[in-house]
Amino acid sequence: MTASPPSRTHGRPRRWWVVLAAALSMALLDPATAVAADVAWSVAPSTGGAPDSRISLRHVTDPGASVDDEIIVTNLGSQPAEYLVAAGDGVVGADGAFDIAAGEPTRAGRWITVGGTDAGRLTLNAGEARALPVRIDVPADAVPGDHPAGIVVGVSDGSDGVTVTHRMGVRLHLQVAGEIAAQVRATHVEASFTPSWIPFAPGVLHVSYDVENTGNVRLGDAAEVAVAGPFGVAPASATAAAGELLPGDVARRTVAVEAWPMAVLWGTVTVTPTAIGEDQLTAAAAQSAGFLAAAVSWTGLVALVAIGGLVVWVWRRRVGRVDPVDA
Numbered sequence: 229m230t231a232s233p234p235s236r237t238h239g240r241p242r243r244w245w246v247v248l249a250a251a252l253s254m255a256l257l258d259p260a261t262a263v264a265a266d267v268a269w270s271v272a273p274s275t276g277g278a279p280d281s282r283i284s285l286r287h288v289t290d291p292g293a294s295v296d297d298e299i300i301v302t303n304l305g306s307q308p309a310e311y312l313v314a315a316g317d318g319v320v321g322a323d324g325a326f327d328i329a330a331g332e333p334t335r336a337g338r339w340i341t342v343g344g345t346d347a348g349r350l351t352l353n354a355g356e357a358r359a360l361p362v363r364i365d366v367p368a369d370a371v372p373g374d375h376p377a378g379i380v381v382g383v384s385d386g387s388d389g390v391t392v393t394h395r396m397g398v399r400l401h402l403q404v405a406g407e408i409a410a411q412v413r414a415t416h417v418e419a420s421f422t423p424s425w426i427p428f429a430p431g432v433l434h435v436s437y438d439v440e441n442t443g444n445v446r447l448g449d450a451a452e453v454a455v456a457g458p459f460g461v462a463p464a465s466a467t468a469a470a471g472e473l474l475p476g477d478v479a480r481r482t483v484a485v486e487a488w489p490m491a492v493l494w495g496t497v498t499v500t501p502t503a504i505g506e507d508q509l510t511a512a513a514a515q516s517a518g519f520l521a522a523a524v525s526w527t528g529l530v531a532l533v534a535i536g537g538l539v540v541w542v543w544r545r546r547v548g549r550v551d552p553v554d555a
Contacts, residue, residue, distance in 0.1 A: 290405050457488060
């Protein structure tokens with residue numbers, strides 16, 4: 229499909245972003261079908277006006293270059309429907325899922341222009357599908373690395389007197405060519421030990437830490453927490469599954485480790501950058517942070533005190549029963 233370059237994003241109205249800010253649902257990692265009231269639709273990457281096998285738009289380009297692509301929107305409902313179409317910045321939400329930030333884009337979302345709409349509005353008849361040209365204009369001063377973004381398609385549902393926008397979209401994996409750095413670090417490590425109620429039995433050490441993507445590409449942050457008592461006695465470890473971190477992101481993680489109550493535990497948190505999906509990482513070095521934690525079996529201490537008290541009581545009774553020596 230050939231289309232002339234559409235107008236730049238900066239000039240089109242965005243008043244409907246106020247509605248999009250109330251979004252309740254979104255599907256970005258796997259293009260699928262969305263349903264709102266009697267309206268159903270799908271959006272996916274396309275080639276030549278037909279859906280293709282991609283689940284996202286993926287491009288590597290030089291600073292100052294432009295890339296053309298397209299998406300296709302299909303009205304799967306039985307009535308005509310109006311859709312709101314917009315580009316936005318990519319973010320990872322508090323639940324760890326990728327999303328498109330509502331409001332005016334301030335980063336890579338500003339580089340995307342979607343054609344084939346009327347100021348961001350698209351009307352389709354029942355069963356109609358329309359391919360929309362997508363143009364990505366990368367600024368000449370864009371820094372190397374990943375610049376997450378995406379395109380959302382939504383409809384407003386005004387039933388029950390409340391306007392809610394349901395939306396779904398296509399993710400854009402955009403990487404600007406140059407020196408790539410895959411780096412993470414763990415900071416603000418905190419550890420707390422929860423002892424077992426059984427004296428001197430293993431308890432659970434909860435280790436929390438911030439993991440920060442200090443590189444310039446998205447990555448996963450696989451982690452291992454290793455602990456041991458004095459002189460390396462009773463070592464234990466646990467791992468955490470990798471979550472997605474965009475460049476500059478910071479996330480709080482917690483790992484639980486079964487550990488013995490050794491009074492004091494020494495430990496390390498080691499985070500390793502990992503590739504996600506079709507990404508490829510090279511020279512990704514692990515980084516570690518150390519910590520100390522008190523690990524006391526309080527029931528064990530109570531048992532020791534009780535046993536010690538019993539021993540003293542028995543000893544004093546035995547001493548008290550010794551007959552005095554005749555003078």
